[in-house]
Amino acid sequence: MARHTSVLVTGAGGQVARALRALLGDIRALTHEELDVTDLEAVSEAVSGTDHVVHLAALTNVDLCESEPARAREINVTGTYNVVQAAADARSRVIYLSTDYVFDGRTDRPYREEDERRPLNVYGITKAEAEDVVEATVGSLTIRSSWIFGEGHNFISAILAAAREGKPLRVVDDQRGLPTPAEAVARAIGFAIEQRVEGLLHIVGDGAIVSWADLAEAALHEAGVDVPVERISTEEYIRSSDKPIAPRPAFSALDVTKAKRIGIPLLDWRAGLESYVKRSS
Numbered sequence: 001m002a003r004h005t006s007v008l009v010t011g012a013g014g015q016v017a018r019a020l021r022a023l024l025g026d027i028r029a030l031t032h033e034e035l036d037v038t039d040l041e042a043v044s045e046a047v048s049g050t051d052h053v054v055h056l057a058a059l060t061n062v063d064l065c066e067s068e069p070a071r072a073r074e075i076n077v078t079g080t081y082n083v084v085q086a087a088a089d090a091r092s093r094v095i096y097l098s099t100d101y102v103f104d105g106r107t108d109r110p111y112r113e114e115d116e117r118r119p120l121n122v123y124g125i126t127k128a129e130a131e132d133v134v135e136a137t138v139g140s141l142t143i144r145s146s147w148i149f150g151e152g153h154n155f156i157s158a159i160l161a162a163a164r165e166g167k168p169l170r171v172v173d174d175q176r177g178l179p180t181p182a183e184a185v186a187r188a189i190g191f192a193i194e195q196r197v198e199g200l201l202h203i204v205g206d207g208a209i210v211s212w213a214d215l216a217e218a219a220l221h222e223a224g225v226d227v228p229v230e231r232i233s234t235e236e237y238i239r240s241s242d243k244p245i246a247p248r249p250a251f252s253a254l255d256v257t258k259a260k261r262i263g264i265p266l267l268d269w270r271a272g273l274e275s276y277v278k279r280s281s
Contacts, residue, residue, distance in 0.1 A: 005193065008050040008092075010037055010083060011057030015150035016097060019186035020054065032057060037079030040086070047086040052193055054095045055083045055134075058127070062101065065123040066246035076126035080133050088137060093196075095189055096134040099127050100146035100177060100204075105249025110178075110209070112255045113144075113200045121246040135200075141192050142200050143185065146252055147215070149276055150182025155212065156219045156273070157280065163220055163227040170240070173213040173231035177252040178204040181272030187265045197262060202254035205269025209253045218270065222277040 009017050012029035021029050028050075035046050037057045047053055058076050059065055065072035080096065087094045101124035102117040119125045134140045149156045163169060180203065188203040210218070213231040220227055238245045256266060 005051050006049065007052045007054060007193065008047060009054045009056060010035060011055070013152070014056050014060075015148055015152045015154060015182040016145075016185045016189075017054075017056050018151045019182040020189060023183070023186045023190055027054075037082055038074050040082040043082045044086040044089065047083070047090045047092055050087075050090060050092045052093050052095060053083055053087050054097075054189055055080060056097050057083075058097070058130075060099075060123070062121060062123045062246045062248065063244060065126065066121055067244055069122045069126075072122050072126050073129075076123075077129045077133065080130035084133050084137050084140075094134055094137050094140040095192060096130065096140065096142045097185065098131050098142050098144045099124065100144060100252035100254055101249065102128040102131065102144065103249055103252055105175075105251040107251060110253040110255035111202070113202055113258055120249060123246065131200075139196070139198055141198050143188060143192070144200070144202050144254060145180050145185050146177050146204050146254055147179040148182050148185065149179060149273070151279075155215065156276065159216045159219055160223055160225065160277070160280070163223075163225045168230065169216060169227060170230045170232050170237070171213040171216045172234050172237050173211045174233050175248055175250055175252075176209050176211050178207070178209055178254060179215055179269040179273065180205040181267050181269060181276065183272065184265075184267040184269075187267070188259070191264055195262075197264075201259055201262075201264070202256050203259055203264065203266070204254045204256060205272055206256065206266045207269045215273075218273060219277060222274050223281065 104118040
C-alpha cells in the first residue's frame with residue numbers, strides 16, 4: 001500500500017479487521033466502542049481526511065438480527081448510510097464487506113456477482129440494503145464473503161472448544177458453502193486499495209464446497225481431536241434449539257471467477273484452516 005494512503009477501518013474487533021491490521025499495519029482501526037457507526041457526527045469526524053474507509057462494522061449474529069430487526073437495521077443499514085455519507089463529504093472511497101446470505105440458496109451452482117439477491121433472513125435483508133447504499137457511491141467496492149474464520153470467535157473455534165470440553169457435536173449437514181480465511185478477505189481488500197478495484201466482488205476460500213459438518217470434521221482432524229460429529233438436518237437443529245433460529249440458505253457458495261480474472265490473491269480454505277488451527281492450539 002502506498003505510504004501516503006490513509007485507511008480507516010470500522011468494526012476493528014472483528015476477524016477481518018484483525019487480519020487487515022496484521023497485513024497492512026499502518027491503518028486506523030476503530031472498534032464499536034471507539035466508533036458507533038449509528039452516530040453520524042462521530043462517523044463524519046472519524047472519516048475526515050481519510051482516503052479509504054473499509055466498512056466492516058455490522059451486527060453479524062444472524063439469529064440475533066432475526067430477533068431484533070430494528071437493531072439490525074440501525075447498525076447494518078443506517079450505520080452504512082452514515083459511513084457512505086461521511087465518505088462522500090470527505091471524498092473518501094468506501095470498501096464494504098457483505099455476505100453470501102443475500103442469496104436464498106435455491107441454485108445448483110455458485111452464485112455470481114450479478115445473480116439476483118433474495119435473502120431469507122433479516123441479516124441478509126439488511127446487508128442487501130446496505131449494498132445498495134454503498135453501490136450508489138462513486139468508486140466504491142462491495143466484497144461478499146462467507147463462512148469467515150480467523151482471530152476471534154467463529155464456527156471453528158466454537159467446534160474445537162466444545163470438542164475439548166467433551167460436549168456432543170451435532171452439526172448441520174444440509175447447508176453447503178465455502179469457508180474463508182479472514183486473511184483471504186484482508187488480502188483482497190489490500191489488493192483493491194492498491195489497484196482501485198470498484199464495483200462488486202466475491203471473495204471466498206478456494207477449494208471444494210462443503211457442509212458445516214464437513215468443516216467441523218476437517219477442523220477436528222487438523223487439531224488432532226478424535227471426537228465424532230453427528231450429522232443432522234437444519235430441521236433437526238431448529239427443533240433441538242432453545243432459542244429462535246433464523247432461516248439460512250441451503251447453498252451459498254460464491255463464484256470467484258471475477259476475482260481470479262482480476263488477479264486477486266485467493267487462499268485455499270483447507271490450507272487456511274490448517275494454519276488457523278496451528279495458531280489457535
